[in-house]
Amino acid sequence: MKLNLLAAATTILLGTAMTGPAQAQEETVDFEGERIELIVPFKAGGATDVYGRFFAGKLSEHLPGNPTVIVSNIPGAGGMPGANQFEARAEPDGTTLIAMTVSTQLNWLFEDPAAQFQLKEWRPLILTPQREVALVHTDTGATGPQDIEALQDVELLYADHSVRGLSIFRLLGFDGLGLTVTPVWGVSGGPARIAVERGEITLAFASSAAYRKDYSAMVENGTVVPIFSYGDLDADGNIVRDATFPDLPTYLEVYEQINGTELSGPQRELYEMHLQFTGASKSLFLPANTPDAVYDAYVKAIQAILDDPAYAEENAQFFGSHLQAVGDQAQSNLNQALGLNEDLKSYLADWLQEKYDLKL
Numbered sequence: 001m002k003l004n005l006l007a008a009a010t011t012i013l014l015g016t017a018m019t020g021p022a023q024a025q026e027e028t029v030d031f032e033g034e035r036i037e038l039i040v041p042f043k044a045g046g047a048t049d050v051y052g053r054f055f056a057g058k059l060s061e062h063l064p065g066n067p068t069v070i071v072s073n074i075p076g077a078g079g080m081p082g083a084n085q086f087e088a089r090a091e092p093d094g095t096t097l098i099a100m101t102v103s104t105q106l107n108w109l110f111e112d113p114a115a116q117f118q119l120k121e122w123r124p125l126i127l128t129p130q131r132e133v134a135l136v137h138t139d140t141g142a143t144g145p146q147d148i149e150a151l152q153d154v155e156l157l158y159a160d161h162s163v164r165g166l167s168i169f170r171l172l173g174f175d176g177l178g179l180t181v182t183p184v185w186g187v188s189g190g191p192a193r194i195a196v197e198r199g200e201i202t203l204a205f206a207s208s209a210a211y212r213k214d215y216s217a218m219v220e221n222g223t224v225v226p227i228f229s230y231g232d233l234d235a236d237g238n239i240v241r242d243a244t245f246p247d248l249p250t251y252l253e254v255y256e257q258i259n260g261t262e263l264s265g266p267q268r269e270l271y272e273m274h275l276q277f278t279g280a281s282k283s284l285f286l287p288a289n290t291p292d293a294v295y296d297a298y299v300k301a302i303q304a305i306l307d308d309p310a311y312a313e314e315n316a317q318f319f320g321s322h323l324q325a326v327g328d329q330a331q332s333n334l335n336q337a338l339g340l341n342e343d344l345k346s347y348l349a350d351w352l353q354e355k356y357d358l359k360l
Contacts, residue, residue, distance in 0.1 A: 027293040031094065032065030038284075039090075039098040041082020043075040047209075051128070051282040052099035054314075055305065062301035079104035080114045087117035090287040094294040097125070100283045103165050109340055110164045110360065120338055121288035123295050124330040126302050129322040130207035130281035131232050131242045132166075135215060135224040137202040145227050145249050149258055152178045156203040159195055161188040163358055168348065169274035170205055173230075173251055175355060176267055177258055179203075183356065197223060207281065208244045208320055228254045230275060232322060239275065243321045266347040273344075276337035279325065299327040 036059070040052040049071070056069045063069075074082035083104055090096035108115040136142045140154050156174075158181050160167040167183065174181045181203060187195060193214050195201040204224065206215045211226075218224045229242040231250035241250055251271065255263045263271060284302070286295060303326055305311060325333045340348075349360040 027291070028064075029094070029293050029297040030065040031063050031067035034065065034067040034095060036063075036067045036069045036094070037096045038069055038071050039082050039086050039096065040071055040073050041075070041079035041086075041098065041104065042073065042101070044073050048079075048099050048101045048282060049073060052284075055099075055284060055302070058305045058308075058311065059298075059301055062304045064297055077114060078107055080107065080112070080116075083108075083119075084114075084116045086285075086287065092287050092289040092291065092294075094286065094290065094298065096287065097298070098122075098285050100285060102277050102281050105280065105283075105337070106165045106277065109338060112164065118288065122285040123288065123290050124280075124334045125284040125286060125295075125298050125326070127280040127325040127330045127333055128282040128319060129232070129279040129324065130209050131244065131278050131322060132170075132205050132207055132230045133211055133226050133242070133245055133248065134170075134228050134230075135196075135204045135206060135219070135226050137196065137199050137224055138222055139199050140202055142225055142227065144225055145254065148177060148179075148227055148254055151227075152180070154180070154202075156181045157184055157201050158182070158203040159184040159187040159192040159201045161186060163352070163356070164360075166205075166274065166277060168352065168360075169270060169277070171356070172267065172270060172348070172351065173274070174203075175351075176255055176263065199223075207278070208242070208322070211244070230278060233275065233279060235323060239272075266344055269344055270348065273337055273339065276333050279322075279333055280337055283330075296327075302326055 038052050038056050040049045042048045052071050056071050060066055060069045074085055079101060083098065083100070086096065086098045090098070105119060108117065108119040136151065136156065140151060140156070141147065142151055156179060158171070160183065162185060163171070163183070171181060171183065184201065192201060192204070196204045197218060204215070215224060219226065226245065226248055228251055229245045229248045231239045231252065232242045234240045239250065239252060241248065249257070252263055286298060306315060306324065306326070345360070352358050352360055
């Protein structure tokens, strides 16, 4: 990657040394002839791989100098090996970036010893949301959001691979609604969906993409019913109903309906953190210490991809109607998502120990 230095004009006085702002320089970025590696820390064909490949070819078109962008899959261990390799060997010159998913970010947040990378120091380019909806099996007797309070008398079974992920935020939310939820660990993805379909699991969460792909048919045939969404953020950062589920109340609405008061305190902070993480379901990062000129060139290229009418249909199919955070907004949102201070961590750890006898 070449940085061309365009020196500002200098004034040379007769018979004197150079004076004035001779040091003023502006950097321009040119990737001509470069080979850029986009690391995907998962196997080929998965959702994060599809996300990375969506951007790879288009970045070749929109980055200055039209470099070749290749995808390198480094699968295994929830994305840790790929993220660790990115941390260890990515130079801050724009020739390496990484596609991430929320589960890997949460492994870092909850201090998984396998996470040997410094996520908070990386430079986020774009955060792509996949908002969530809660569904229950109709065997519970529920027919819609109006039955949530009646579900307080039903033991609900919920499945996921581990508590160290979005599940901890979901379980805290269920508790705030007075629901009795028994988690079943080690079951996720396709097996969890099949268990829901069979009625073996009675409470599920689905991203908007997973809902369209896996759960909408179950809603149509009366197997499950959506009861609330976690909501979305508008352009001003206000929590609003998810446009994918405009008729569903948000968690905030349901909480106030059941408890007669607005969500507040640590529960509110953790809810908003959860919302920021679902807003970063998929993401692209450059390494720490990447110069602003390089970072800005990437941000400009990504915004051009999102704005290009030639990709409008493909963008809508892939990203849906949720607003994506790019550049400075991505950094701001990520800071909030990763804002698990010691007080919040202690609150969450104490609640998890008391409620489920689990350690954070």
